[in-house]
Amino acid sequence: MSVRIVVADDxxxxxxxxxxxxxxxxxxxxxxxxxxxxxxxAAVRAHQxxxxxxxxxMPNMDGIEAAAVVSAESDCRVLMLTTFDLDDYVYDALRAGASGFLLKDxxxxxxxxxxxxxxxxESLLAPSITTKLIAEFTSRRPAGPKAPPPERFDVLTARERETLRMIARGLSNAEIAQAMVVSEHTVKTHVSNLLTKLxxxxxxxxxxxAYESGLTVPGQAP
Structure with missing residues (x-):
């Protein structure tokens, strides 16, 4: 079965x-x-x-707005293209629902x-790259008191919350498994469960x- 794709670039x-x-x-x-x-x-709506x-x-409607609309309306995955590896819009694009980004070259x-x-x-970015990217953009935001994790995290078990913190800090499944002294299969189960619950x-x-809630902060050690 083929992966069906829409390619959008001006x-x-x-x-x-x-x-x-x-x-x-x-x-x-x-x-x-x-x-x-x-x-x-329009192409996503027409071709699914x-x-x-x-x-x-892009003109008329930029990629961030388009990504937000597509992510809200469908299960279509979004992969963003950018000219620079730390484009000012990359964080907003990921927040809008994109699953990663590629450089145009x-x-x-x-x-x-x-x-x-x-x-x-899957997400395109390796955990360590994701952490550096998110830390870069969250660190530019005005400093303020650390907000308590929102109530949405109450649905997580202690192990799932611990797993989320480690994901946010850039650990791979293998590294999380080693830190928690469990199998990688168990970690994958925790990851799947926390994604579903949240x-x-x-x-x-x-x-x-995790960053926006204050569950973890940029620069925090694993």
């Missing part, structure tokens, strides 16, 4: 290049292209793809791999939730 050559690379894969089908955010949203490859900066093989990973339900799509959203 630069025609970039859009066409990505589409050509992806459509050449036996397990990937580009069902539509879009030149701006509004067209991207598995994944939207979406540029952050990404290599062919890395592009294909990223699409497959995100389409399979209504989160993936580890990226879990990291954001």
């Amino acid at each position: 630069q025609e050559l970039v859009r066409a290049g990505f589409s050509m690379i992806l459509d050449a894969q036996p397990d990937i089908e580009v069902v539509a292209e879009a030149a701006d955010g509004a067209q991207a949203v 793809p598995d994944l939207l490859l979406l540029d952050i900066r 990404v290599r062919r093989d890395d592009l294909v791999h990223a699409v497959r990973v995100v389409a399979a339900g 209504g989160l799509r993936d580890r990226v959203q879990a990291v954001i939730a």
Whole structure:
């Protein structure tokens, strides 16, 4: 079964290049292209793809707004494109529902791999990279008293909350398993349970939730 994709970028050559690379894969089908955010949203509504490859900066409706609309309306995964590795909009894009981001100068093989990973339900970013990214953007926000974790975290068991803290600090499943002295399978179960209970799509959203709630803070040691 093919992964169905919409490619959205206002630069025609970039859009066409990505589409050509992806459509050449036996397990990937580009069902539509879009030149701006509004067209991207319309294409997702019309074709119900598995994944939207979406540029952050586009006319009419930018990628962040488009990602928020698509994430709210459908189960379509969103993979963002950006020119810079610490684009000022990356944090907002992840918060809007994106499952990760790619640089526009990404290599062919890395592009294909990223699409497959995100389409399979995983977040693109490795835990350590995610932590650095979120810490960078949360540290720019005005300092204030640490807010208590919201009531939504009350649904988590002590082990699930501990797992969430470790995810937010950048630990992999293997590292969490070692720290908690449990199997990786048990950690995967904790991760799956906490994502379900909190209504989160993936580890990226879990990291954001942990930072924004004050459950963990940038620079906090594992």
